[in-house]
Amino acid sequence: MALLLLLLLILHRANLVDDSHRYRGPTAAWNRVSAKSASVRQMPDGGVTVRCGRLRLTQVPVDLSNLTIRLFLDKNLLRSLPADSFSDLFLLDELDLSHNQLSSLEAGCFCGLASSLRFLDLSSNRLSMLDPAALGGLRAHANLTHNPWHCDCRMQLLTPQLDLDPSSLAEVVCQTSDLPNLGMFTFVSQSVC
Ligand SMILES: *[C@@H]1O[C@H](CO)[C@@H](O)[C@H](O)[C@H]1NC(C)=O
Ligand SMILES: *[C@@H]1O[C@H](CO)[C@@H](O)[C@H](O)[C@H]1NC(C)=O
Numbered sequence: 001m002a003l004l005l006l007l008l009l010i011l012h013r014a015n016l017v018d019d020s021h022r023y024r025g026p027t028a029a030w031n032r033v034s035a036k037s038a039s040v041r042q043m044p045d046g047g048v049t050v051r052c053g054r055l056r057l058t059q060v061p062v063d064l065s066n067l068t069i070r071l072f073l074d075k076n077l078l079r080s081l082p083a084d085s086f087s088d089l090f091l092l093d094e095l096d097l098s099h100n101q102l103s104s105l106e107a108g109c110f111c112g113l114a115s116s117l118r119f120l121d122l123s124s125n126r127l128s129m130l131d132p133a134a135l136g137g138l139r140a141h142a143n144l145t146h147n148p149w150h151c152d153c154r155m156q157l158l159t160p161q162l163d164l165d166p167s168s169l170a171e172v173v174c175q176t177s178d179l180p181n182l183g184m185f186t187f188v189s190q191s192v193c
Helices: 002-015 028-037 153-161 166-170
Strands: 039-042 048-051 068-072 094-096 119-121 141-143 149-151 174-177
Touching: 141 166, 149 153
Parallel strands: 048 068, 068 094, 094 119, 119 141, 149 174
Antiparallel strands: 039 048
């Protein structure tokens, strides 16, 4: 019963997307479709698991329940993540973004998740840079494998500023490297959330 009510609530809210001030881009139709075809399950602990894998999504659905604890967006067509993509999901514990086409993570894209997120899967994307402005503050265990990491001295300067679980960084394998350029880059860290 609770699940049915929740589903109705989500569908009802999804129908309002076009008129919503929270509308974030040109593909609202996709979001409406995706919110409807997502599988939403309430777990015994009250948390909600949302599965939106393999829906050819080009952006993160809006109006996801703020009770979402696990969000699966794997095997879609996401290319970048705008700031505040998940900032309403203050209970989010696990986020799967694997097998997308992410080549960039905008500053602040994970804002709001620092205290809740424990598992972040960014594997099998097109990421080449670890950017603290995007990942800053997260203490999650991140799966960063299967990305074309470009290791240069900038990357070396950046990694100490990440709070990610250390084993996450141990898994980063450099695909390209130009470390002879040591010392050419500077980086100013700032909090963006
Ligand atoms: C969660 O969303 C509901 C509406 O769906 C809203 O009433 C409630 O205030 C939200 N909770 C928080 C803490 O934002
Ligand atoms: C990380 O992701 C890769 C590729 O998606 C997968 O094969 C591997 O099992 C994952 N590792 C962990 C620890 O989840």
